[in-house]
Every structure is written in C-alpha cells, then in structure tokens.
Amino acid sequence: MAKELKNLTKRADNYSQWYNELVVKADLAEQSAVRGCMVIKPYGYAIWEKMQHELDSMFKQSGVQNAYFPLLIPKSFLSKEADHVEGFAKECAVVTHYRLMNDPNGKGVVVDPSARLEEELIIRPTSETIIWNTYRNWINSYRDLPLLVNQWANVFRWEMRTRLFLRTAEFLWQEGHTAHASKEEAQDKAIEMLNVYGDFAERFMALPVVKGVKTANERFAGALETYTIEAMMQDGKALQSGTSHFLGQNFAKAFDVKFINKDNQLDYVWATSWGVSTRLMGALIMTHSDDNGLVLPPKLAPIQVVIVPVYKSMEQLEQVNAVVDPIVAKLRAMGVSVKYDNADNKRPGFKFADYELKGVPVRLVLGARDIEAGTVEVMRRDTLEKHVAPLEGIEEYVKNLLDEIQNNIFTKALNHRESLTYKVDTWEEFKEQIEKGGFILAHWDGTTETEEKIKEETKATIRCIPMDAEEEEGKCIYTGKPSKRRVIFARNY
Amino acid sequence: MAKELKNLTKRADNYSQWYNELVVKADLAEQSAVRGCMVIKPYGYAIWEKMQHELDSMFKQSGVQNAYFPLLIPKSFLSKEADHVEGFAKECAVVTHYRLMNDPNGKGVVVDPSARLEEELIIRPTSETIIWNTYRNWINSYRDLPLLVNQWANVFRWEMRTRLFLRTAEFLWQEGHTAHASKEEAQDKAIEMLNVYGDFAERFMALPVVKGVKTANERFAGALETYTIEAMMQDGKALQSGTSHFLGQNFAKAFDVKFINKDNQLDYVWATSWGVSTRLMGALIMTHSDDNGLVLPPKLAPIQVVIVPVYKSMEQLEQVNAVVDPIVAKLRAMGVSVKYDNADNKRPGFKFADYELKGVPVRLVLGARDIEAGTVEVMRRDTLEKHVAPLEGIEEYVKNLLDEIQNNIFTKALNHRESLTYKVDTWEEFKEQIEKGGFILAHWDGTTETEEKIKEETKATIRCIPMDAEEEEGKCIYTGKPSKRRVIFARNY
Numbered sequence: 001m002a003k004e005l006k007n008l009t010k011r012a013d014n015y016s017q018w019y020n021e022l023v024v025k026a027d028l029a030e031q032s033a034v035r036g037c038m039v040i041k042p043y044g045y046a047i048w049e050k051m052q053h054e055l056d057s058m059f060k061q062s063g064v065q066n067a068y069f070p071l072l073i074p075k076s077f078l079s080k081e082a083d084h085v086e087g088f089a090k091e092c093a094v095v096t097h098y099r100l101m102n103d104p105n106g107k108g109v110v111v112d113p114s115a116r117l118e119e120e121l122i123i124r125p126t127s128e129t130i131i132w133n134t135y136r137n138w139i140n141s142y143r144d145l146p147l148l149v150n151q152w153a154n155v156f157r158w159e160m161r162t163r164l165f166l167r168t169a170e171f172l173w174q175e176g177h178t179a180h181a182s183k184e185e186a187q188d189k190a191i192e193m194l195n196v197y198g199d200f201a202e203r204f205m206a207l208p209v210v211k212g213v214k215t216a217n218e219r220f221a222g223a224l225e226t227y228t229i230e231a232m233m234q235d236g237k238a239l240q241s242g243t244s245h246f247l248g249q250n251f252a253k254a255f256d257v258k259f260i261n262k263d264n265q266l267d268y269v270w271a272t273s274w275g276v277s278t279r280l281m282g283a284l285i286m287t288h289s290d291d292n293g294l295v296l297p298p299k300l301a302p303i304q305v306v307i308v309p310v311y312k313s314m315e316q317l318e319q320v321n322a323v324v325d326p327i328v329a330k331l332r333a334m335g336v337s338v339k340y341d342n343a344d345n346k347r348p349g350f351k352f353a354d355y356e357l358k359g360v361p362v363r364l365v366l367g368a369r370d371i372e373a374g375t376v377e378v379m380r381r382d383t384l385e386k387h388v389a390p391l392e393g394i395e396e397y398v399k400n401l402l403d404e405i406q407n408n409i410f411t412k413a414l415n416h417r418e419s420l421t422y423k424v425d426t427w428e429e430f431k432e433q434i435e436k437g438g439f440i441l442a443h444w445d446g447t448t449e450t451e452e453k454i455k456e457e458t459k460a461t462i463r464c465i466p467m468d469a470e471e472e473e474g475k476c477i478y479t480g481k482p483s484k485r486r487v488i489f490a491r492n493y
Numbered sequence: 494m495a496k497e498l499k500n501l502t503k504r505a506d507n508y509s510q511w512y513n514e515l516v517v518k519a520d521l522a523e524q525s526a527v528r529g530c531m532v533i534k535p536y537g538y539a540i541w542e543k544m545q546h547e548l549d550s551m552f553k554q555s556g557v558q559n560a561y562f563p564l565l566i567p568k569s570f571l572s573k574e575a576d577h578v579e580g581f582a583k584e585c586a587v588v589t590h591y592r593l594m595n596d597p598n599g600k601g602v603v604v605d606p607s608a609r610l611e612e613e614l615i616i617r618p619t620s621e622t623i624i625w626n627t628y629r630n631w632i633n634s635y636r637d638l639p640l641l642v643n644q645w646a647n648v649f650r651w652e653m654r655t656r657l658f659l660r661t662a663e664f665l666w667q668e669g670h671t672a673h674a675s676k677e678e679a680q681d682k683a684i685e686m687l688n689v690y691g692d693f694a695e696r697f698m699a700l701p702v703v704k705g706v707k708t709a710n711e712r713f714a715g716a717l718e719t720y721t722i723e724a725m726m727q728d729g730k731a732l733q734s735g736t737s738h739f740l741g742q743n744f745a746k747a748f749d750v751k752f753i754n755k756d757n758q759l760d761y762v763w764a765t766s767w768g769v770s771t772r773l774m775g776a777l778i779m780t781h782s783d784d785n786g787l788v789l790p791p792k793l794a795p796i797q798v799v800i801v802p803v804y805k806s807m808e809q810l811e812q813v814n815a816v817v818d819p820i821v822a823k824l825r826a827m828g829v830s831v832k833y834d835n836a837d838n839k840r841p842g843f844k845f846a847d848y849e850l851k852g853v854p855v856r857l858v859l860g861a862r863d864i865e866a867g868t869v870e871v872m873r874r875d876t877l878e879k880h881v882a883p884l885e886g887i888e889e890y891v892k893n894l895l896d897e898i899q900n901n902i903f904t905k906a907l908n909h910r911e912s913l914t915y916k917v918d919t920w921e922e923f924k925e926q927i928e929k930g931g932f933i934l935a936h937w938d939g940t941t942e943t944e945e946k947i948k949e950e951t952k953a954t955i956r957c958i959p960m961d962a963e964e965e966e967g968k969c970i971y972t973g974k975p976s977k978r979r980v981i982f983a984r985n986y
Contacts, residue, residue: 032563032627033570034614039627042558042642049559065535066542070525071564071616071647071663072586075593077526079601089593089602093565095616096604097587098651100568108572109582111589111613120604121527123564123588123616133526143838149535154564154647158591170564345636 008357010291015235019286023164026294026357028281036162036169040278043358046302048172048281052152054204054299055174055276058196064148064176069130071154072121077129081254084128087221091158093123093169123156128222128247128273131177132255139179139269141260146189147179155277165282166239166493173277179269181261183248186270187225190246193274194227197242200276205284206297206410207231208417209241210439210488212464217448220273224248230463230488232417233286236437238463238490241283244274282493288382288409294359295382297409298402305331305338305398306360308351310367317342320366323391327364330395336402356381361405362398382409423486430477430489434458439490443483445476454478460489501850503784508728512779516657519787519850521774529655529662533771536851539795541665541774545645547697547792548667548769551689557641557669562623564647565614570622574747577621580714584651586616586662616649621715621740621766624670625748632672632762634753639682640672648770658775659732659986666770672762674754676741679763680718683739686767687720690735693769698777699790699903700724701910702734703932703981705957710941713766717741723956723981725910726779729930731956731983734776737767775986781875781902787852788875790902791895798824798831798891799853801844803860810835813859816884823888829895849874854898855891875902916979923970923982927951932983936976938969947971953982 008025009017023029028044031037040048056066078089099115102108124130131149138144152174162168176193180186194211201207209229219226223245231241249268252258257269288295298304307328309320324340331338339360341351348365355363363379370376376394379386382405389397420438424430433440444450444462454477455461469485476483501518502510516522521537533541549559571582592608595601617623624642631637645667655661669686673679687704694700702722712719716738724734745751745761754760781788791797800821802813817833824831832853834844841858848856856872863869869887872879875898882890913931917923926933937943937955947970948954962978969976 030627030630033567033623034563034565037563037565039563040561042560045560046558065539067535067538068533068665070527070530070532071649072527072530074526076601078593085602091592093588093614094590094593094604095586096589099584100571100582100587100615108569109578111587121586122593130526134523134532137523156564172561 008291008293011234018291019282020163022285022289022293026359028285028294029164031164034169036159038164038168038170040172043302044281047284047296047300048278050300050302051200051204051280052174055196055200056152058200059150059174059176062148062192062196064150064178066151067149068151068153069127069134071124073124073127073130075120075122077133078122080129081222081250083250084222084254088125088157089122091160092125093156093158095121095123124153125155125157126273126275127151127153127155127175128177128251129255132251132257132271135177135179135269136255136257139257139259142181142262145179145181145259145269146185148176148189149178150174150176163282165278165285168278171278173275175273175275178272179252179257180272181259181267181270183270186248186272187246190225190227190244190272190274193272194229194242194244197229197244197274197276201229201231201241201280201283202410204297204299205280205287206299206406206413207241207283207287208410208414210464210466211468212466212488214243214464215448215451215462215487217451218462220245222247222250223273224250227467228464230490231283231287232413232420232439232490233283233493234416235286236420236439236490238439238488238492239279239283239286240463240492241280242274242276245272247271247273287413289359292384293357295409296359296361298361298406301359301361302337303339303355303358303360304336304402305362305364306351306355307338307340307364307366308348308355309340309342310348310365312368316368317344319368319371323371324366327394331398334395334399336395336399356384362401364394364398380405382412424477425474427477430460431458434460434489434491437491439463439488441486442477442489443474443485444487445479445481445483450476450478454489459491461492463488463490463492501784501786504727511784512775513656515778515782515786519852521778521787522657524657527662529652531657531661531663533665536795537774540777540789540793541771543793543795544693544697544773545667548689548693549645551693552643552667552669555641555685555689557643557671559644560642561644561646562620562627564617566617566620566623568613568615570626571615573622574715574743576743577715577747581618581650582615584653585618586649586651588614588616617646618648618650619766619768620644620646620648620668621670621744622748625744625750625764628670628672628762629748629750632750632752635674635755638672638674638752638762639678641669641682642671643667643669656775658771658778661771664771666768668766668768671765672745672750673765674752674763676763679741679765680739683718683720683737683765683767686765687722687735687737690722690737690767690769694722694724694734694773694776695903697790697792698773698780699792699899699906700734700776700780701903701907703957703959704961705959705981707736707957708941708944708955708980710944711955713738715740715743716766717743720960721957723983724776724780725913725932725983726776726986727909728779729913729983731932731981731985732772732776732779733956733985734773735767735769738765740764740766780906782852785877786850788902789852789854791854791899794852794854795830796832796848796851796853797829797895798855798857799844799848800831800833800857800859801841801848802833802835803841803858805861809861810837812861812864816864817859820887824891827888827892829888829892845872849877855894857887857891873898875905917970918967920970923953924951927953927982927984930984932956932981934979935970935982936967936978937980938972938974938976943969943971947982952984954985956981956983956985
C-alpha cells in the first residue's frame with residue numbers, strides 16, 4: 001500500500017488534520033511561498049475546471065454574458081458605499097508604488113521611493129465598486145437593461161488564518177453583477193441565481209444544500225438581502241457554499257447610475273451580485289471523502305474510470321491490452337473519461353491505493369484469468385465494494401454504475417445531514433446539542449442582539465432562515481420572546 | 494445607417510485612430526478608471542473565450558495540464574535570475590501594505606502605516622520565478638518529468654503608453670511552463686508549442702504568421718532562445734503574436750531545481766515557457782477589419798450568422814418567423830451560432846449597420862416577397878457582397894459560405910503580407926522602403942551593435958530570423974560584413 005495513503009490521519013481522530021493532509025496528499029493544492037496564497041495543482045485544478053464549465057453553461061443559459069474588469073481598484077472607490085467600506089476596506093492588499101530599482105546599497109532590488117502612486121490601488125476583494133463605476137457609462141435607458149454580466153477572476157482578502165480552499169488570501173471565483181429596471185426584477189434575479197447554485201451543488205457536486213436568507217448581521221456589506229446555500233460537512237459543521245445578494249439601489253446611488261424608465265423618468269438602477277469560489281472545492285472534499293482518501297462525484301471527477309491490468313508476463317499484458325483497448329474506445333465514445341494505467345514501473349497495489357486516494361469513482365481490474373472467464377473485477381470508490389461483472393456489455397454497466405454512485409453519495413450526504421438536524425426548544429438542550437455538531441432548528445426573536453449573544457456563548461451562528469421554513473408560533477430559544485419560524489443554527493467554517 | 498458606424502475614421506485617413514475607435518464602437522473593450530487597465534466588454538470577451546477554448550484544447554492534446562499559481566511574488570524572487578530581474582523588476586505594481594484604516598483626519602480610508610509588509614510583493618509580470626520555486630518540491634527524479642503545466646491568468650506590467658488589447662498594464666494570457674530531463678527535449682517542446690501557436694493563428698484567427706527565432710537582443714529576459722510568430726497588420730507594421738522560450742537551466746539554477754537522472758546523477762532541470770495574450774485580440778482586429786467595422790473569422794465569431802426580417806405588418810413578421818424558426822434550429826444543430834434579430838424597436842437599416850460593425854460573417858435578410866419567391870438575400874461580411882440564394886438548402890449553403898469566408902480572409906491577409914514583403918540589398922533602398930511599411934528581408938551581420946544602430950536610424954527592428962530561411966551568402970545591409978541568411982526587419986507594434 002502506498003506510503004501516502006497509510007499516513008492519512010483518520011477523520012475520527014482529527015477531522016481538521018485529515019482534511020489538511022488529504023488536500024495535499026491527493027495532489028489538489030498546497031501552500032505557496034506567499035503567505036495565505038495557494039498553488040492549485042493540476043489534479044485539483046482539473047476538478048475546478050469541471051465546476052467552472054458546468055456553472056458557466058448554467059449562467060449562459062440564464063442569459064448571462066462574461067466580461068472582465070480590472071484587478072486594481074482605486075482606494076477612494078471603496079469608500080463610496082458606506083456599508084461596503086466597513087466590510088471590505090480593511091484587510092486588503094495595497095499597491096502603493098509602480099517601480100522597483102537596483103538597491104543602491106547592495107544586491108537585489110528595492111522600491112523606488114520616487115514612484116509612489118498619487119492614489120493607492122487595492123487588489124479587488126470583490127468588484128461591485130469598479131463594475132458599478134463602469135456601468136454608469138453603459139446604462140442610459142430601460143432599453144439597456146437588464147445587464148447580466150459575470151466575470152471569472154481572482155480576488156484577494158488579507159486573511160490571518162488560512163486553510164487550503166476554505167479560506168485563502170487569494171482565491172478564484174466568479175462574480176455576477178446584474179443591473180435591472182425594477183426592484184422586483186432584481187429580487188427575482190438574486191433568487192434565480194441562488195437556485196442555479198443550488199441545482200449545481202446538488203446535481204453536480206452531489207452536495208445537499210439548504211437555501212435560505214441571511215440575517216441582517218450576516219449580510220454582504222452593501223446588500224439589502226443576502227441569500228445563501230448552506231451545506232453540512234461530515235463533522236456536523238456548516239459551510240456557506242454560495243451567496244446571492246439583492247443590492248437594492250445602493251451601488252447605483254454610490255456611483256450615480258441612473259436610467260430613464262418607461263415613464264420617461266430618471267431613476268436609480270437596481271442591482272444584484274452573486275458568487276461562488278474555490279471554497280466549493282473544500283465543500284466537495286469534506287462532504288464525500290473518507291479515511292482512504294478522496295471520494296469524487298462522477299460528474300466532476302477528472303478520471304471517472306481507471307483500468308488496471310494484472311499480469312505475470314509481457315505476453316499476458318499484451319493479451320490484456322488487446323481486450324482493454326476497445327473498452328477504452330467505447331467508454332470514451334460514450335463520454336466517459338477513462339484512464340488505462342498499464343505503466344510497468346508501479347505495482348498494481350500501489351496503483352490501487354493511489355487511485356483510491358485520488359477518488360476515481362470506478363476501478364476495473366483485469367488479468368489473464370478474467371479474460372478466460374469473460375469477467376472483470378469492478379470496484380466502486382464510494383462504498384469500496386468489489387464484485388465481478390461480465391466483460392460483455394461492461395461499458396453500459398460502468399456508465400450506469402457512475403450514475404448510481406452520483407446518486408448514492410448525494411443520498412448518503414443528505415441522510416447524514418438529516419440525521420444531524422435537530423429541532424431544539426430549550427436553551428439547555430441547545431447548549432448541549434451544539435457541542436455535538438449539526439444543524440439546530442430553533443426559534444429566534446429576530447434581533448441582532450440575541451444572535452450575537454448566542455454566538456458569544458456557544459460559537460453558533462444563524463446560518464440562514466430557510467426559504468421553505470414553515471410558519472410556526474414559538475418562543476426564542478434564548479429570550480423567550482415570540483417567533484414565527486425556526487432558523488438554522490450551527491457552528492461553521 | 495447607425496450613427497456609430499458613420500463616425501468610424503477611415504483606415505487610409507488615420508489607421509491608428511481607426512483601430513482605437515473600432516475597439517470601442519464594436520463593444521470590444523474600453524479604458525477603465527484605473528490608468529492602463531481595460532474593461533473587456535461582453536462581445537470582446539466572447540471572442541477571447543473562443544480563442545481560449547481552442548488553444549486550451551490544443552494544449553491538452555499536447556499533454557499539458559492547467560494549474561494555478563499565486564498572483565503575488567516576493568520581491569526577492571525577481572532578483573534570483575540575473576537577466577530576468579533586468580527585464581521584469583522595473584515597471585511593476587508593488588504591494589507594500591496589507592491594511593487600510595479610517596482616515597483619522599476626515600472621511601474615507603487611508604493606508605495603515607503599521608501594516609507594512611516585511612518584504613514587498615509584486616503583482617506577477619510573468620510567473621517563471623514563483624513557478625520554479627514551486628517546481629523545486631515537485632521534482633525529484635526523471636520519473637517526475639516532463640512536467641507540462643499551463644495557467645490562464647492576469648498579469649501586470651506598468652506601461653506608460655497603453656492601447657486597448659495591444660499594450661495594457663493588466664492583460665489576460667496563458668503561460669505554459671514545462672520542465673524536462675534533457676536539453677533536446679526542452680528545445681523540442683519550445684518549438685512544438687510555437688507550432689501550436691502558428692497552427693492556431695492560421696487555422697482559427699485566419700492570421701498568416703512567420704515563425705522564427707528572435708535575436709539575442711530581443712530575447713525574453715532569462716531565455717537562451719526565444720521563438721516567435723510574427724504577423725503583419727494592414728498598415729505594414731509587424732505584431733509579435735506569441736512567443737515560446739527555451740530557458741535552458743537558468744531558472745532551475747536560480748531556484749535550485751535538481752533531479753536524479755537515469756544514470757543516477759543529480760542534474761539541473763531544463764525548462765521552457767510560452768505565452769499568448771489578449772494582444773491576439775488586437776492582431777485579429779487589425780488584420781481583417783475594414784472601414785465598415787470588424788471582420789471576424791467565422792471560427793471565432795460569437796455570432797456566425799444573423800438573420801434579419803423585413804416586414805410591413807405583424808402578420809408579415811409572423812410569416813417570416815414561421816420560415817426562419819426551422820432554419821435557426823437546423824443551423825444550430827449543425828453547430829452554427831445564429832441570431833435571429835426580430836426585435837421590433839430597431840429598423841433593419843440600423844441592424845444591418847450594427848452587425849456589420851460587429852463583424853458578423855453572414856447576414857440573411859428575409860421578407861414576404863422572398864418567401865413567395867423561395868429565396869433569401871445573403872450578405873457576406875468579408876466582401877460585403879450581396880446575392881440571392883434559394884431558401885431550400887440554405888443551411889448547407891451558409892455552412893459552406895462560412896468555410897469560404899474563413900479561407901478567403903486568410904488568403905487575403907497572406908496576399909497582403911506577400912505584397913508588402915521585399916528583398917532589399919542596399920542601405921539606401923532599406924531606408925526608403927521602411928518608411929512605406931512592410932517586411933524587409935535583408936542581410937545582417939549578426940551583431941547586436943548593428944541591430945541597434947539600424948533601429949536608431951530607422952525605427953526598424955529585427956522581427957525574427959525565419960525558421961525556413963534559406964542559406965544564402967550575402968552582405969550586411971548596414972556594415973557590409975558577410976551574412977549567411979536574410980532576416981526580417983520591420984517597424985512594429
């Protein structure tokens with residue numbers, strides 16, 4: 001068994017360490033020489049590319065076009081929207097100079113003090129400000145609306161405590177920024193895009209999510225409403241996986257973006273923004289993987305099927321090759337990504353462990369004896385079950401198995417979430433339950449004050465007010481004041 | 494006719510202004526609030542996405558995988574490779590601080606002086622340094638090689654004079670960085686990737702290019718050899734459209750990247766890097782477009798076919814819709830991107846001018862009389878010729894026409910280049926010809942000194958030593974010293 005695999009910490013022993021090790025051992029990402037910035041390695045990037053591809057198609061189907069806006073934002077832009085500056089103008093990377101020069105006192109280069117910028121530039125932590133400053137010139141009349149634009153970009157937020165994918169100073173994301181002629185249309189768009197995220201998470205990532213509304217306290221800086229998809233990790237903690245914001249006319253007012261409406265009146269434009277990031281990689285890894293390594297949903301796996309030959313002679317290998325080649329061709333023609341690993345410099349046992357670690361959903365093992373018997377050994381990564389299947393029709397069999405795995409890991413994650421979701425009605429029970437992890441459905445009096453006290457005492461935050469929450473008369477878990485529906489509390493990443 | 498189109502400067506009047514106006518009027522890009530940084534608008538970005546898609550497929554076919562490396566580079570990294578620091582450590586964006594704070598003297602935010610970085614960080618102008626610093630941990634043995642990695646990224650070089658797409662402070666590009674066990678393999682890879690660029694330029698952009706080697710003086714900072722594809726614009730100036738570098742062991746030595754070779758000896762790793770950028774957008778625009786606007790090669794056009802109805806009543810429009818809908822469906826099924834513009838708020842004349850400006854390769858116009866006659870009016874953007882074609886089989890007809898346009902604009906550009914390529918043997922003739930533009934094939938004595946004198950006196954640079962240059966005894970155009978082959982001189986972007 002491969003050394004890397006043997007050394008993987010078990011989830012039960014230290015979930016956090018298991019995650020950190022797995023990201024590195026499975027060749028997904030690693031720390032770079034720049035504090036808080038990660039290198040996304042080819043195998044990890046291939047998964048991210050698949051996510052991008054699916055999301056991008058979904059955006060385009062909803063009428064969104066891609067564009068690209070500048071990396072750097074004038075410092076003064078951040079101050080134009082009052083809430084936004086509070087949220088984003090603090091921990092950020094500041095460009096102050098535009099030139100280096102040879103060090104007059106020695107080797108290397110130093111900042112040229114004469115090349116100081118008149119106004120400092122900030123590496124974008126998010127792009128509402130520069131984009132709305134641009135939209136001012138794009139929008140004159142209701143005929144220019146809606147404007148539905150997205151960009152795939154890197155952003156930067158100076159974070160003190162970083163973890164690969166989950167919280168890094170630089171990360172990759174997409175940010176959609178739409179402009180509308182009416183409040184209703186903008187609100188609908190914000191919810192439409194949240195639903196896109198929800199569909200993507202469930203259909204491609206096999207990640208069950210709760211869709212909901214954030215409390216005022218947890219809103220995006222500058223938004224009137226923030227919608228979220230919240231997922232539960234295996235340790236019972238919540239991970240916010242995507243957000244969509246209804247921004248009202250805040251940014252239009254800050255950047256003076258007006259339009260002539262159908263009644264020939266000047267009005268400010270209505271806005272949304274919405275984003276998901278490489279943080280989704282963290283959610284994907286933490287939701288499905290196990291003590292043997294990654295478990296990937298077939299729809300996002302860079303390699304869906306690996307075929308490993310077992311043989312005692314080159315003659316036997318050639319025999320196996322002859323059987324495998326047409327299987328590979330047929331699987332590829334069916335749109336299945338398959339790798340035939342007949343490299344001679346690694347033993348089958350090493351290969352098995354390596355592909356388990358990397359989360360390849362299906363493994364086929366084939367030797368001379370199998371060929372005689374007309375069978376093949378099939379291993380599915382999600383359950384690690386092995387069984388023997390007929391060679392005849394193996395391609396259809398594998399295709400169906402991939403669908404089954406996709407469904408199975410979704411169901412498993414959903415069952416896990418449901419088994420760790422509790423209705424709680426007393427403060428004592430709340431404090432006890434939160435220590436064990438999971439989602440707590442409880443009544444809350446609707447005030448930020450109570451929300452913050454609960455957080456102080458238990459480290460639990462309100463993840464969201466679920467969109468499908470039933471109306472139910474109740475009493476706040478903390479103050480006993482009246483409440484009309486339950487919200488979700490959890491500790492979170 | 495649309496106002497925007499009427500106002501487009503003619504190429505003959507002012508080629509440079511024609512370009513600047515066209516980029517903006519055709520909705521490709523615009524200047525941003527940040528000096529030297531552009532906004533790539535949705536229509537321009539859609540073309541860039543098509544380029545990315547094709548290039549990315551070609552890279553993957555050659556075994557290259559994508560990854561992502563940090564945006565910021567520690568200042569000291571730039572100094573590690575002696576030539577590299579000279580080339581790249583001067584005009585760059587320097588991050589010195591990691592926090593802003595509320596201005597104690599008033600409104601807005603200021604840099605927090607206490608949040609100064611110990612070592613400044615540079616926004617990557619190119620990523621050799623951070624990537625080779627990473628490769629040190631990825632490479633131990635020849636078994637880890639070759640390493641074939643590419644990233645799609647934004648880069649930043651502080652430019653004083655900028656032009657949209659051609660020279661911007663921030664630009665988008667891909668940078669490939671490969672690591673090899675032998676000199677020969679690295680050299681071959683550098684040339685292989687140059688050929689990928691050449692194929693892409695010619696097959697997709699319809700851009701004829703000369704492949705060649707740069708002189709020592711024009712090499713990438715840190716390379717032992719730089720290969721280039723050079724294209725000629727309509728004004729006879731050259732545009733360097735892509736480069737591929739053989740880096741020898743320079744970066745391996747600077748970042749101490751060694752491997753154990755097959756003979757069990759430690760050796761430094763051999764390297765290449767290669768890149769193309771959004772500058773290709775400039776090449777595309779300048780090569781094919783005319784006084785009416787953009788001309789796009791069908792293979793990269795976001796909209797390949799536009800269909801415009803002419804009608805006098807809603808009843809007629811419905812008649813046309815009924816004929817057009819199945820044509821649209823069939824074209825899409827054939828993989829043709831088609832837009833049916835039956836919007837009622839713009840007149841056909843406005844639409845015609847707008848789609849001409851945007852370079853849509855084929856326009857179909859259909860009215861009640863055409864339907865009666867079973868015909869349709871076809872306009873091809875490259876020649877602006879209109880003719881009538883039978884409705885029956887129009888889809889196949891259009892498909893073939895798109896191929897014909899793709900070939901025609903390539904041939905046109907090739908003929909143009911050939912008509913402006915001159916063999917010149919005297920210095921007098923050289924000085925006269927260079928004023929008229931075009932490529933000059935002339936002998937050169939091989940020294941940097943002569944190259945620089947020629948540049949001083951004529952503003953002509955050596956674009957490359959063509960790879961297919963025939964051996965030919967001759968005398969240097971400037972010094973009369975012996976030379977073995979002609980090189981290409983031109984003024985350039």
